[in-house]
Amino acid sequence: MREIEQEIEATRERLAGTIDQLVYRAHPKTIANRQATAVKATFVDLETGAPRTDNILKVVGGVAGVVAAFVVIRKISRR
Secondary structure, three states: OHHHHHHHHHHHHHHHHHHHHHHHHOHHHHHHHHHHHHHHHHHEEOOOOOOOOHHHHHHHHHHHHHHHHHHHHHHHOOO
């Protein structure tokens, strides 16, 4: 009987630890920090701190393309 009680208590402790981990992982601040780190890793090498120019140039090129498309559309719509 004592062994069963110890086993139940050990299972409760494991479940409590698992629930604590899930609560931490699902907390909005934790999610925001994780996403911010992921975005930062896209533009900065986290090990060296050097900018990742390849990804930066891709984003700048995309933004420039969208701006150019808006300018062209606006000029066409004024005619």
